Amino acid sequence: MIQIIPAIDLIEGKCVRLTQGDFNQRSEYGDPLEMALQFEDHGIKRLHLVDLDGAREQRVVNQRVVEQIASRTRLVIDAGGGLRSDEDLRIIFESGAHMVTGGSIAVNDPELFMGWMERYGPGRIILGADFKEGRIAVSGWAEKTSLDLLEFIGEYLRRGVEKAICTDIERDGMLEGPSLEIYKRIRKEHGSLHLIASGGISGMKDIEMLDESAIHGVIVGKAIYEKRISLKTIENYILKNG
Numbered sequence: 001m002i003q004i005i006p007a008i009d010l011i012e013g014k015c016v017r018l019t020q021g022d023f024n025q026r027s028e029y030g031d032p033l034e035m036a037l038q039f040e041d042h043g044i045k046r047l048h049l050v051d052l053d054g055a056r057e058q059r060v061v062n063q064r065v066v067e068q069i070a071s072r073t074r075l076v077i078d079a080g081g082g083l084r085s086d087e088d089l090r091i092i093f094e095s096g097a098h099m100v101t102g103g104s105i106a107v108n109d110p111e112l113f114m115g116w117m118e119r120y121g122p123g124r125i126i127l128g129a130d131f132k133e134g135r136i137a138v139s140g141w142a143e144k145t146s147l148d149l150l151e152f153i154g155e156y157l158r159r160g161v162e163k164a165i166c167t168d169i170e171r172d173g174m175l176e177g178p179s180l181e182i183y184k185r186i187r188k189e190h191g192s193l194h195l196i197a198s199g200g201i202s203g204m205k206d207i208e209m210l211d212e213s214a215i216h217g218v219i220v221g222k223a224i225y226e227k228r229i230s231l232k233t234i235e236n237y238i239l240k241n242g
Contacts, residue, residue: 001241002211004234005196006039007048007221008032008069010062010081016052017222019173023052029225036069042235047075048165048198048219049097054082055104063095070096078165080128084109089116101165103128104138106156107145114159122162126196129153132169134182149182153190163194165219171200173222178206184213203228204237211241 008015011023015032019025029035036047047069053061060082070077079092080101092100106113106127117125129152130137136147153164166186168179178200186195196217197210203223210218223229 002207002215003046003196003217004044004207004237005046005048005078005217005219006035006044006224007050007198007219008035009050009052009221010065011052013062013065015225017173017225018052021169021172023056025173027222027225032065033068033072036073036075038231040073040075042231043238044231044234045074045076046217047073047077048101049077049079051079051081055080056082058082058084060088060091063091066092066095066097078126080126080165086112086115089120093120099124099126099163101126101128103130107136107138107147107152117160122160125161125163127153127156127161127164128167129164130167130169131182137169150186150189153186153193157190157193162192163196165196165198167198167219168200172198174200175202175222175226175228176200177202178210178218180209180213183210183215187214201229204233207237 009017015029015035017027051062066079077097078099078101079097083100083102083105102113131149132144134149135144136149136152137144178197183197194216197215198219201220201223207218
C-alpha cells in the first residue's frame, strides 16, 4: 500500500503552503505542532517537514519546530530545507528528525551528500529530486538546472541511494493532479528505487492512481489544508489498506 505522507512547510515557525514554490503565493494554516498532532490522531505515521526559511537562507532555521513535533508525537519525521553542511545535519538529527531530504546539496556538492550517505546510511538520507519540465531544480526551486531528472536519479542509484522524493514544481500547490506518467517512467527505468511522489495531489483518486502504479509514497499538502481530502478519509484508507 502507498504511504500517505502529509507535508508541513515552515516559514517563520508557521505552517504554510506555496503555489509552484513561489514565496509570494503563500497561504498560512496555523500552528505546525497542532497540525502534526491531528495527523497522528488520524493514524498517520510519517511527516514531511520542509524548512522554507532554511531553503532561502541555506542553513537550518526552524529546528525548534522539529524539536516540538518530535518530542510531542511519534511521527517519523523526514526534514529538508537549508541542509548545506555537516553541522546542519547534526542540528536536524539532534532536533529529532529520523531522515533528511537533500536536494540542492545533491546537485551542488555530491561528495558531501554521499558523505552523509556513508555516515548515516541510505535509510536516513533521501534524495530530493525536484523537477520542472523534466529538469532538476534547486535553491528552493528558484533555479532550474540542465540535469535530466531520470539521469540524475539513475546516477545516485548507482552510488547507493535507495529513496527519492520527486516533486513536480509546476504542479505543486495547483491541485491539478500528479505527474503520473513521469512517476511510472521512473518506476519502469529505476525499479529498485523507493519512490515518493509529490506535487499536484487534488483528491483521493490521485492517491489511488499512484497506488495502482506501485508508487511507494505520496506527499500531500494543500489538498489536506484546503479540505479536498479529509483526515478522516485518510484514516479510513489506512485502516482499509494497512
